[in-house]
Amino acid sequence: MSIFEFILLFMNVVIIGNGISGITAARHIRKLSNASITVISEEADYFFSRTALMYIYMGHMRLQDTQPYENWFWEKNKISLLKKRVESVDFTTKKIILQDHSNINYDKLIIATGSKSNNYNCKGTELEGVRSLYHLQDLTYIDKISAGLNRAVIVGGGLIGVELAEMFHSRNIPVTFLVRETSFWGKVLPPEEANMIDRHLFEHHIDLKLKPELTEIIGEAGKVVAIKASTDEEISCGFVGITIGVSPNIDFLKFSALKTNKGILVNEFLETNIEDVYAIGDCAELENPDQDRKSIEAIWYTGRMMGEVVAQSICGTKTAYHPGIWFNSAKFFDIEYQVYGKIDPILPEGIETIYWEHKEGKKSIRINFSSVDKAVIGFNLMGIRFRHNICEQWIKERKTIDYVVKHLQEANFDPEFFKRYETEIQKLYLEKFNQ
Amino acid sequence: MKTTESLAIINPSNISIPIYEKLALGVIAIAFLLFSLAFFNIYPFQIYLQLLLSISFLTIGSIWYTFLLYSKTPSGIKNNGVFFKNISNRGVIGWMLGVILTGFYILLYWFPTYLEGLIHLFDPLSYSIRGKAADNWFLYGSFYTIAVLLLGFKFGFKYRHNRYQLVRTFSVCFFQLIFAYLIPAFLIKMNSPEFYFTYFWPLKKEMLFPNDLQYLASTGSLGVFMVYWTVLLALVGVPILTYFFGKRWYCSWICGCGALAETAGDAFRHLSDKSLKAWKIERYLIYSVLVFVVILTILIMGKFSLERQHFRLIFANIRQSLWFPDWLNIFWSYRHWILPNPRK
Numbered sequence: 001m002s003i004f005e006f007i008l009l010f011m012n013v014v015i016i017g018n019g020i021s022g023i024t025a026a027r028h029i030r031k032l033s034n035a036s037i038t039v040i041s042e043e044a045d046y047f048f049s050r051t052a053l054m055y056i057y058m059g060h061m062r063l064q065d066t067q068p069y070e071n072w073f074w075e076k077n078k079i080s081l082l083k084k085r086v087e088s089v090d091f092t093t094k095k096i097i098l099q100d101h102s103n104i105n106y107d108k109l110i111i112a113t114g115s116k117s118n119n120y121n122c123k124g125t126e127l128e129g130v131r132s133l134y135h136l137q138d139l140t141y142i143d144k145i146s147a148g149l150n151r152a153v154i155v156g157g158g159l160i161g162v163e164l165a166e167m168f169h170s171r172n173i174p175v176t177f178l179v180r181e182t183s184f185w186g187k188v189l190p191p192e193e194a195n196m197i198d199r200h201l202f203e204h205h206i207d208l209k210l211k212p213e214l215t216e217i218i219g220e221a222g223k224v225v226a227i228k229a230s231t232d233e234e235i236s237c238g239f240v241g242i243t244i245g246v247s248p249n250i251d252f253l254k255f256s257a258l259k260t261n262k263g264i265l266v267n268e269f270l271e272t273n274i275e276d277v278y279a280i281g282d283c284a285e286l287e288n289p290d291q292d293r294k295s296i297e298a299i300w301y302t303g304r305m306m307g308e309v310v311a312q313s314i315c316g317t318k319t320a321y322h323p324g325i326w327f328n329s330a331k332f333f334d335i336e337y338q339v340y341g342k343i344d345p346i347l348p349e350g351i352e353t354i355y356w357e358h359k360e361g362k363k364s365i366r367i368n369f370s371s372v373d374k375a376v377i378g379f380n381l382m383g384i385r386f387r388h389n390i391c392e393q394w395i396k397e398r399k400t401i402d403y404v405v406k407h408l409q410e411a412n413f414d415p416e417f418f419k420r421y422e423t424e425i426q427k428l429y430l431e432k433f434n435q
Numbered sequence: 436m437k438t439t440e441s442l443a444i445i446n447p448s449n450i451s452i453p454i455y456e457k458l459a460l461g462v463i464a465i466a467f468l469l470f471s472l473a474f475f476n477i478y479p480f481q482i483y484l485q486l487l488l489s490i491s492f493l494t495i496g497s498i499w500y501t502f503l504l505y506s507k508t509p510s511g512i513k514n515n516g517v518f519f520k521n522i523s524n525r526g527v528i529g530w531m532l533g534v535i536l537t538g539f540y541i542l543l544y545w546f547p548t549y550l551e552g553l554i555h556l557f558d559p560l561s562y563s564i565r566g567k568a569a570d571n572w573f574l575y576g577s578f579y580t581i582a583v584l585l586l587g588f589k590f591g592f593k594y595r596h597n598r599y600q601l602v603r604t605f606s607v608c609f610f611q612l613i614f615a616y617l618i619p620a621f622l623i624k625m626n627s628p629e630f631y632f633t634y635f636w637p638l639k640k641e642m643l644f645p646n647d648l649q650y651l652a653s654t655g656s657l658g659v660f661m662v663y664w665t666v667l668l669a670l671v672g673v674p675i676l677t678y679f680f681g682k683r684w685y686c687s688w689i690c691g692c693g694a695l696a697e698t699a700g701d702a703f704r705h706l707s708d709k710s711l712k713a714w715k716i717e718r719y720l721i722y723s724v725l726v727f728v729v730i731l732t733i734l735i736m737g738k739f740s741l742e743r744q745h746f747r748l749i750f751a752n753i754r755q756s757l758w759f760p761d762w763l764n765i766f767w768s769y770r771h772w773i774l775p776n777p778r779k
């Protein structure tokens with residue numbers, strides 16, 4: 001046993017936050033060492049999948065079904081769980097101060113406190129019946145208020161907004177969806193795909209209102225009764241869902257020695273400006289993100305990757321965080337969405353696109369490529385699945401659009417017997433680009 | 436010890452049922468009423484008419500209800516509220532249904548005489564396809580097949596966005612109706628042995644027992660074909676298919692058990708136990724059953740061949756045949772395990 005390994009036996013690691021980031025870090029530190037590991041988190045007793053919150057409300061799952069590990073797992077792996085709120089951290093004496101004023105020492109601290117929902121600025125947001133969806137407590141709140149609800153208004157056309165719409169819809173509660181842009185998720189999706197989702201929302205009888213903004217929430221006896229939109233329209237409702245994005249949940253660390261901007265600033269090794277303190281997941285902000293990646297990426301898999309990377313570093317193999325080529329996926333009601341690489345909502349100069357849409361308007365494939373060397377830079381898919389590793393490899397190797405269109409069937413990842421559309425796309429490509 | 440508190444979820448499934456759904460469910464309920472009349476030996480109609488009415492009501496009601504349930508919304512995954520609904524979350528109705536079904540199985544296996552009224556109801560069908568009166572197994576097979584077909588239709592309609600599920604559901608329904616119901620029935624009518632082409636060793640261990648094989652072979656050329664089918668599929672077909680496709684090729688494409696689980700069971704699949712403990716118990720069970728069946732089969736075969744002194748012959752053949760074509764010799768000598776020995 002080397003000295004370093006010997007020291008590892010006694011190292012005291014404390015993690016704040018039992019989400020995917022903190023828990024991945026804990027699990028991997030346990031795999032690599034005998035350190036003492038404590039996870040402090042205030043929201044829930046056990047790690048659960050935040051991405052599955054909607055399915056609890058919709059009755060597909062129970063809370064325990066969203067917990068990736070059974071309750072005995074933590075004791076067996078000697079990971080102590082503490083359900084407390086951290087009030088502050090004293091970085092000079094390496095102490096964590098809890099809500100009951102007790103404190104805990106650490107040798108290494110990992111901050112993985114996730115996000116909080118952004119607040120909306122208008123009259124009436126303090127009323128009962130105004131809420132965002134991020135934490136378990138939000139879900140319980142929304143669940144309670146759903147009984148006898150006449151209408152829910154959702155403000156902000158992003159991923160959590162559309163999930164909230166689907167949730168209410170599942171309980172036959174009418175939904176008005178206020179989206180500031182000209183179409184749903186217009187800041188991310190190119191117009192054709194965004195329109196497809198708009199149509200799909202209408203098909204599900206979601207009252208999608210494009211462009212108007214929320215200007216006022218009207219209350220009676222402290223409760224929401226209606227909202228006013230910038231079109232001066234008044235919509236009566238018992239609930240207003242604010243889903244205008246999330247930001248790092250780090251208020252308890254403001255005004256400390258820790259360097260923060262929007263999130264906790266970290267370098268590529270996920271180290272903060274203070275020695276032995278790391279930040280990962282939604283709450284971390286990379287000072288120098290890799291090319292085509294953002295400094296804050298509040299999604300599941302980045303938290304998991306960061307958790308793995310930070311565990312390596314803490315256990316002696318200093319490792320840099322390089323998430324590779326961007327990818328993401330989601331589901332809008334019945335339409336699955338995948339993206340690999342770079343897809344801008346408005347086609348930038350020097351980039352060309354080939355877009356194919358199925359005649360029923362619920363499936364599409366978009367491939368973007370550089371007009372200079374014809375190298376493929378991104379894939380956008382609706383209702384069709386592609387293989388992650390193939391798309392990543394093609395983008396990395398800068399394969400030409402000719403090559404990609406010819407080999408498209410290698411990327412398809414739909415289940416067996418699904419209709420295949422490669423020939424349609426190949427035909428379209430020949431028509432459009434083979435002068 | 437921390438416990439997981441459940442979310443205090445109000446029950447959102449108390450939504451009133453639309454009128455047409457009520458009617459469709461009513462039609463199904465009348466079918467069950469007709470079945471229970473038969474159970475109590477009450478036959479207000481002629482038997483064939485009562486059977487026809489029962490099955491027609493059941494079929495019309497279920498298909499109608501399926502349409503009402505799923506055709507109003509765009510195709511896609513439909514699991515809303517499975518944990519809120521009484522029947523699919525171990526509620527009062529779910530529990531009573533469980534007791535009734537288990538009770539039905541107990542009657543079927545140990546006290547079939549109590550089911551005589553119901554069995555009688557299926558006589559007209561049994562005479563027409565099997566050429567003899569119904570018995571408890573025919574009753575069971577009929578109910579089973581009806582359930583797979585009607586709820587298979589419901590499953591297919593529910594998952595119509597997914598061609599894999601459509602093809603697969605057609606497959607399980609097809610194998611249940613043709614291979615597990617009609618063909619065995621016709622075989623009985625033709626005085627051939629009742630044979631299930633979709634049962635294989637080791638799932639049905641008797642299928643490689645020498646006495647059973649010998650009996651099959653003694654029933655004529657169809658029987659000999661069945662013997663070859665049994666042996667080739669169990670020893671060659673099953674391993675090869677499983678190697679390439681996993682166990683799904685059987686369990687969710689062909690098997691009658693899987694057929695019921697994937698159709699009628701779909702509404703309840705979320706209730707399966709996903710704990711590590713459940714997984715361990717399952718593994719211990721399936722592997723010990725497999726080992727037991729393999730050993731038992733080998734012992735029975737060994738005893739059988741020792742008795743007939745075929746072992747020596749086989750080993751003599753193995754020694755002689757070190758190159759490929761001679762392997763056929765071994766197979767040839769094996770035939771006496773299976774086929775009646777003409778020299779005897």
Ligand SMILES: Cc1cc2nc3c(=O)[nH]c(=O)nc-3n(C[C@H](O)[C@H](O)[C@H](O)COP(=O)(O)OP(=O)(O)OC[C@H]3O[C@@H](n4cnc5c(N)ncnc54)[C@H](O)[C@@H]3O)c2cc1C
Nearest residue numbers: 017019020021041042043050086113114281282298299300
């Ligand atoms: C409804 C919803 C749907 C989503 N769907 C997707 C999706 O489909 N795909 C995807 O990639 N991402 C999705 N996301 C985002 C994803 O869930 C998050 O990026 C991810 O959960 C963040 O993980 P984390 O571990 O960094 O933080 P969190 O999961 O937020 O965990 C941090 C924990 O720390 C606790 N904590 C914070 N401060 C303190 C304190 N001072 N003291 C004690 N405890 C504290 C918090 O209560 C929380 O439990 C979704 C998010 C939501 C809300």
